[in-house]
Amino acid sequence: MAQQPQIKYLKDYSAPAFLIDRVDLKFDIQDDITRVQSRLVVNRNDKAAASRELVLSGSARLTSLTLDGERLAAGRYRLEDETLVVNEVPDSFILEVETELAPAANTSLMGLYASNGNLFTQCEPEGFRKITYYLDRPDVMARFTTTIIADRQKYPILLSNGNKVGEGLSDKKRHWVKWVDPYRKPSYLFAMVAGRLSALKDRFVTMRGRDVALEIWTEPADLDKARHAMESLKRAMAWDEHRFGLEYDLDIYMIVAVGDFNMGAMENKGLNVFNTKYVLARQDTATDTDFEGVERVIGHEYFHNWTGNRVTCRDWFQLSLKEGLTVFRDQEFSSDMTSAAVKRIEDVKGLRAMQFPEDAGPTAHPIRPDSYIEMNNFYTMTVYEKGAEVVRMYQTLLGRDGFRKGLDLYFRRHDGHAVTCDDFRAAMADASGVDLDQFALWYSQAGTPRLDVVGDYDAEAREYRLTVRQSCPATPGQDVKLPFHIPLALGLVGRDGRDVPLTLAGELEAGAGTRVLDVKAAEQTFTFVDIESEPVPSLLRGFSAPVELFFDWSDEALTFLMAHDSDSFARWEAGQTFARRLFLRLIGDAEQGRELALPQGFVAALHAILKDHAADPAFKSLMLALPGEAEILEMVTVADPALIHRVREFVLAQLALQLRAEWREAYDLNLTREYRPQDAGRRALKNHALAMLCRLADAWPLETAREQCMKADNMTDQLGALLALRDRDGEERSDCLDAFSERWAGDALVMDKYFSLLASSQIPCTLEHVKSALSHPAFSLKNPNKARALLGAFARNMPHFHAADGSGYHFLADQVLALDAINPQVASRVVQAFNRWKKLEPGRQALMKAELERLAAAELSRDVYEIVSKNLE
Incomplete structure (x- = not known):
């Protein structure tokens, strides 16, 4: 490998030699570049080893450096590998740093970058150093003031951390906004947003009477999908007060949604930047799972205000x-x-x-x-x-x-x-x-x-x-x-x-x-x-x-716990234990060439669950779900992915056949006339039943799935029908997929679902469909959501990723190399699909190792290098 490791160790931690008391930032946004002026009030840290050198992290283009009003000549500082070293600094001083950035060229989506004409930042963990030179480490906490100057037509909205304290016109075309964060924070919690955005606004009164303005900023066309996020935010704020006595502490709480984002969301103080996936949700475009995900992540980032922001990590x-x-x-x-x-x-x-x-x-x-x-x-x-x-x-x-x-x-x-x-x-x-x-x-x-x-x-x-x-x-x-x-x-x-x-x-x-x-x-x-x-x-x-x-439970004991255990998790786990044991037996039978047969005790246990009409439908759906192929792979010593897939498909086919009437009854009993959020469990059970019925050769479930897909008034049922048809290579699948992609071609998040459907299908030509999707007008490898939707889904596709000829491995390795040149952070996530290569049977193990060695011979980022090198150790 060309890239050699630079390993950081916990045991080597030492306190910073200097601390920063205050940071005054000014962003001057021009058409192609952004100039950043940073004024740092620096003091020596009495609790650290003395040093006459100030060492700052950074990788932006340095244009000016001033210490206590004196512009420093080249001999007073040196630029090294992503560091700026200032020599012979006093105990207390003011350092002014000027840098230039090109946000549109920043495909890593770390630091300051452009997305659809707007500007966003992502600084956790080490993105702030891409903006300016700084003590970019979480144990340096400072008070930040941020002034943003930009063209008011192109960038009418200018946001940063804390409370807005001033705004005005710089000239006829440009305006400025000033933000002050009264709380000390590390640089990873800094955020700045500039662009054409629209806001959904609301208010929340805290338990001590603080009136907090709430704003969720989105692309104008997406504003009608932000209401669920706003309601989720208010529920999270009230819940944290009730459960933990924790109250919000600023005058405003803002969320900004961006389509190009490496993570789910980021908890920057007072200004959370979110992946659109966890903000935008409307009945026709988001599933019940999506709605739950939005509420969870909205809550997660809000809860960080205390567990992460007010108290952060050293x-x-x-x-x-x-x-x-x-x-x-x-x-x-x-x-x-x-x-x-x-x-x-x-x-x-x-x-x-x-x-x-x-x-x-x-x-x-x-x-x-x-x-x-x-x-x-x-x-x-x-x-x-x-x-x-x-x-x-x-x-x-x-x-x-x-x-x-x-x-x-x-x-x-x-x-x-x-x-x-x-x-x-x-x-x-x-x-x-x-x-x-x-x-x-x-x-x-x-x-x-x-x-x-x-x-x-x-x-x-x-x-x-x-x-x-x-x-x-x-x-x-x-x-x-x-x-x-x-x-x-x-x-x-x-x-x-x-x-x-x-x-x-x-x-x-x-x-x-x-x-x-x-x-x-x-x-x-x-x-x-x-x-x-x-x-x-x-x-x-x-x-x-x-x-x-x-524990050596008998099958009868597991069935007994499935029926009677007072603990819901233990009831579910009894069923999973029964299923895991069954899979191990069947895999052993398949390896020995014996005929596969499903024990009637297992079928009877699932029959009893299906006939329990008093049970919560969402819980029933979970009880009826079998361990996935990835979990089964971990259960065996040497894994043959093709055999695992064949055995699991056999079990599903037998359950569909032997419980055909019960699945049909579950589908019929859980039909609803209109979409209501509280019926999520019924939709889950209904769509589970439909997927099982579509495994049969009957015409009714296929036509029912087609009709449900074409007429559904909500994404849960539309996607549920598509998932039921996903592995059936016929006209029903083709018609529904074509109609789906045509209808939702302009909705980025819904098209992510389309790409995942293509990549997770079991039909024979799936790899060809995935390759074709790379050139689809709605797909871009530069977008993390798209890359995860297509490549992530394919990597979890047991029969196709683990194809016996190695074609799946070769394809994914090619995409890792392409991604690494664009966005190393996303590439490192994708390459982790190779992590379990030593678990596989010898033939596939050799094929996967060969791809890892091919990657190792390339010029890799630190992100991908670390994963590949650990795999080959």
Whole structure:
């Protein structure tokens, strides 16, 4: 590889030699360039090692440098690799830096860039250095004042952080706006927006009477799709006050939607910049899942105002301090706004599908990594989603009240500061009096812990003993793991289907039906007394820890839990365990050449779910869904993707055939006359049933899907019909796809759904369709949403990405190279599709390795280099 790694280590952290008290920024926006003037009030940091050199990060074109009013000659400073070093600086001084930028040429979408004629910024984690030279690190917190000057016809809207304090005319054509943020912040939270935008406006009165102006800015044509986002914002603000006592602190809260954005959204103080995907939602263009996603991300970025902005992370190794905590908060918010049971299951499904493989792959890392080459690569499922599970475990161990006390102490101690994960843990421990020293291992050890549990009932003693053994597999750089502190929530279900009151040996009184055990040793035994008859254990209720759990339930016991468990997650998990066990058996049969057969006990269990008309339809739909192919791939030692796909398709086909009448009944019973948001669960179950029926050779479901697609008044049903037809290579599919693409050609977000449909299809010519889509008028590789929609969906397409001839691998590697030249951050996400190559059978393993080696021989960005190199280690 041409690019050599420059590795940063947590152990090498040192405090900055200088701090910046105040930043005055002026953006002079011209037609092709933007001139940035930065005035920094700098002071030596008495808590750091002394230095006579000021070292700033930056990569913009430097045009002028002045220290205390004196323009510096070339000998007083030097430009090195993305750094500016100023020699012989005093203890306190004012540094003025001028740079020039070309936003239209910035395809990385980091720093200041152009999108559809408007200007936007993205500075997390290290984008501010693309704008000016600065101490671009999160532990340098300063007060920012921003003045923006631009042509008032081309850029009528000029926004930045904080409160607007002034505006006026510079001349007949140009105007200016000045913003002041009263709160100290690191540079990654800076934002600036300029352009032709329209605003949806509203107000919110906080619990202490602050009147806050709310504004959501979009392209003028999209303004009618912002109402759901606004209502979501107001719900999030009210919820945070009620749940955590946290109130908004500025006079205005703004959200700006942009179609070209690398991430989901960004929590810049008072001025959130959002991917349009998480702002724009209207019944005819957004699915129920999209509506939920908008509400979740709106909440997430708002919640960052306290967990990320008011208290931020000392360094980027501590990223989970703000992200894991804020994901947990948005999960709790979404649970309260929708169904807590459904939300918890969906979160666990996502964790298992994406984070568990990350924990088992070449890029495995703790939620607080020890090192990195490119910080962009650590915006991962581990840091975010596993980080949220670690925060949830605090609440599980301490209780909701104990967690709230810990969070309150955290804010009292650290408001306005940049801190570490250890500071958060210390606040939780000190507020509760609970020893959390061993819990710290969740921050430093990678991998998914495994719990092997054995139950033993002693009828004579009326005792049930549960022995728990924990282990964790080796991960890169960590061969040996110490025991974690794992909260294991469980219940014991009696023959009558009710929870047995639980009393641990040595306790005087029976406890509740669910208990949380502190699993701290490599092996522990817990004894429950006064158990009248042998129970069925319900383990890991609520998914109380991000672990893999193994217990030798019989098929009958799993069916019993599916029907009777009082914990919704455990009911769902019993069904998933049954299905996973079934897939392993069938894969073994297929490998041995035996005829595949579906056990009637499994069919009967799903039949019972379909006939339970009193159950929540959304929960029923989840209970009826099988583990995905990616999850099954992780279950086997050596994976043959074609075999996995064939086995799963066999199971689905048999369930469609044997439960044909029940699927038809589920479809008919969940039809609705009009679109109502509260019927999302019914739509989910109805469309699930339609997809199953379309696996049959019957004409009725295909015609029904065509009619639903053509006549649907909402995107959920239209897309549901298209998904049902996606893998049926016939005129119904072609007619609906053609009509869909023609109708929505001008809507960028809906066309993303079209590209995902093409790339995820199982029909034989899918790769050719994907290649053709690259030249579709609505597609651009420069747009992250488009790249993710097409390439991301193709990488998850088991039969086509893993084609036996390697064509899928070769195609995706080509696209990684093309993307890397445009946007390395997006390219590094796409290349992670190769992370599990060592898991595959030898033929595909060799083909995938060859593509990684081809990538390694190219000139790569740091982003892609890091992923490729770790794969080939």
